[in-house]
Amino acid sequence: MPARWRIATTRLQSLTVEACWRPMEGDTAGDFHEVVDLRDGRVALVVGDAPGFGPAAAALAEDLRAALRRRFGHTSHPGAVLRELDVTLSNRGDDLIATAACAVVEPMARTVDVVNAGHLPPLVADTSGIALLDGWADPPLGIAADRRTQRFHLAPDSALFLYTDGLIERRGTPLDAAIDGLLAASRGIGGARAWASEFARRATEVFGQPTDDATVVSLQLTTPASGGLLPTDGSPVERQPVTLRVFLDPGDVRSRQFEDVIAALVSTTQSVLDVSVRFVDVTGPSMESEEAGVLAAPTVVREDPGPPVRAIGWFWSAADLARALHLPFPKES
Numbered sequence: 001m002p003a004r005w006r007i008a009t010t011r012l013q014s015l016t017v018e019a020c021w022r023p024m025e026g027d028t029a030g031d032f033h034e035v036v037d038l039r040d041g042r043v044a045l046v047v048g049d050a051p052g053f054g055p056a057a058a059a060l061a062e063d064l065r066a067a068l069r070r071r072f073g074h075t076s077h078p079g080a081v082l083r084e085l086d087v088t089l090s091n092r093g094d095d096l097i098a099t100a101a102c103a104v105v106e107p108m109a110r111t112v113d114v115v116n117a118g119h120l121p122p123l124v125a126d127t128s129g130i131a132l133l134d135g136w137a138d139p140p141l142g143i144a145a146d147r148r149t150q151r152f153h154l155a156p157d158s159a160l161f162l163y164t165d166g167l168i169e170r171r172g173t174p175l176d177a178a179i180d181g182l183l184a185a186s187r188g189i190g191g192a193r194a195w196a197s198e199f200a201r202r203a204t205e206v207f208g209q210p211t212d213d214a215t216v217v218s219l220q221l222t223t224p225a226s227g228g229l230l231p232t233d234g235s236p237v238e239r240q241p242v243t244l245r246v247f248l249d250p251g252d253v254r255s256r257q258f259e260d261v262i263a264a265l266v267s268t269t270q271s272v273l274d275v276s277v278r279f280v281d282v283t284g285p286s287m288e289s290e291e292a293g294v295l296a297a298p299t300v301v302r303e304d305p306g307p308p309v310r311a312i313g314w315f316w317s318a319a320d321l322a323r324a325l326h327l328p329f330p331k332e333s
Helices: 055-072 078-092 175-185 196-207 253-268 318-324
Strands: 006-012 015-022 031-037 043-049 099-106 111-117 123-126 129-132 150-153 159-163 214-220 240-248 273-281 299-304 309-312
Touching: 015 031, 015 043, 015 196, 031 055, 031 214, 043 055, 043 078, 043 159, 043 214, 055 078, 078 099, 078 111, 099 159, 129 175, 159 196, 175 196, 196 214, 196 309, 240 253, 253 273, 253 318, 309 318
Parallel strands: 240 273
Antiparallel strands: 006 015, 015 214, 031 043, 043 099, 099 111, 111 150, 123 129, 123 159, 159 214, 240 299, 299 309
């Protein structure tokens, strides 16, 4: 039986990366993804797809993930990393092939170096819309080939998306038509909406739930603006009403712990905010979670003041959550 969508967020300096994935069978997947802090201000993203799904595909995916981690320990060149995955597949025999896209992002220069081994092209969203980073694709992994690097320049406030074909491939739908449908569904996804989870939500609205492992990884070049600092001089401030809807899974430890983070947020900001919180059980019979497009718990939606802002995944502190929701927070010592 397919698992629920899972979400993980990685924050590196001024970058935020979100991964959203759904195994087709249990807890194992042939899709793999990796986020690598290259320690020189750049960040590497890799998304790949081993053939099939289930335990055998997951074992191959883990071998490929381990190989790219090893290679990134010696080089930051995306072509060299994917050539290491070629070697891994060749050593396994059986004429195995897989696909992968590797992107190395330089946020200060706003460039991305992409190597594509038979994978779907990345997408980039900015204030002008969303478009394919449409360059060439080299042969899939496992087929000996030069791995060529393509450089793209990104507009300010861009978001980069890498994804696997399981997100959009459906029986009877040509791939070109599926990509066109994905572009149409993702129109206006820039800015505060530029998250992998929102990308996946829109795709499932168009194509339905995946029939294969599916993965989306997003990288935002700038963090969302915070709502500012709470005043520290004791000056009177009119409390602003804020409405939050919090989607939790009572059976999940992180969801239960997240209630404490929400309580801390309410307490910390009470001098300037009048926060109203409504909790929703995502495992209950209500269709509210589905109607809101919630893919994973915990999810918080700031409904008022509008426009809505969505924060998905685990946040360690009330301050982190406040930033994600664009709410004021106390100055941290």
